[in-house]
Amino acid sequence: MLQTMTSNESYIFLAVFAALALVALIYLLSPMRLPDEPLLYLIGVNHAMQFKSAVSQLFSESESVRKKREAFKAHVAEMIDTLDIEVLAEEFSEESKRKPQARETAVDDQSEHARFETAVAQCNYETVLEQFSKAKGIEHRFCDPDTKEREALGIEVDPKKETESDWRKREQVWLSRMADCKLRRVLFVCGDNHYDAFAQLLESNGFNVQRGAHYDISDEEFHDNADNVIETHEHKGDFKEW
Incomplete structure (x- = not known):
């Protein structure tokens, strides 16, 4: 028994x-x-991927830019779910989402100016990552210093006059604003020109960096339907050099 x-x-x-x-x-x-370990997934972009300017919303932008931004959005959405991302961070600032001035778009007539101002006020001033943050309830951080912060830190304010030394200083600011995230799962978007240097900086400071996709845009792609694109600083390459 x-x-x-x-x-x-x-x-x-x-x-x-x-x-x-x-x-x-x-x-x-x-x-x-749930993934097992903390990481920082890094994406390199032309900044036009992160934010569709008010001028582009009001008038037009190249088909190549539009398609690449959609591909960027799809990739971010996939990585948020696949990697169980907790924090969305980016090389951007509130100041960078500035409203365009009428003089930039050759709007001179008073009535046209009024309509322009009304239209500008109705534009979406959220970055792609901000939109995902709200939709999915994920923390979002802007990491780039604004004009006042750059002046205080001795960083060149004019993007056209920036040197690599200025870039390295800005990357140190981004690092400082992510210092508390070594044990979290982060998706970080930065300008493609900073990609390798920032990845190395993160790794040397104890981050587990997973190098992700690149979304660059050539000058030709910016102007692939040039007849319909309003010539502003956003479309003349400044976005590419941050």
Whole structure:
């Protein structure tokens, strides 16, 4: 009788063990499982990917830029889910989302100017990452210093006059604003010109960097339908040099 009970208990034990093993296997293979370790997933872009300017919203932009921004959005959405991202951070600032001035678009007539101002007020002034942050309830951070902060830190304010030394100083600011995220899962977007240097800076400061996709735009792509594009600083390459 004792031997029979022992056998039954063995069968029960094996059944429970097999069930637990199956559950563990399903968990490991599931795309919804939580990743095991913190990381920072880095994406390099032309800044036109991050933010569609008011001028582009009001008038037009090249088809290449539009398609690449859509591809960028799709990739960010995929990585948020795949990597279980907790923080969305970017090389951008509130100041960078400035409203365009009428003089930039050759709007001189008073009535046209009034309509322009009304239209500008109705534009979307959120970056792509801000939109994802609100839609998915994920923390968002702007990491680039604004004009006052740059002046205080001795960083060139005019993007056209910036040197690589200024870039390195700005990258140190980004690092300082992410210092508390070494144990979290972060998606960070920066200008492609900063990609390698910033990745190395992060790694040397203890971040587990996963190097991701690049979304650059050539001058030709900016103007692939030039007849319909309003010539402002956004479309003349300044976005590319941050």
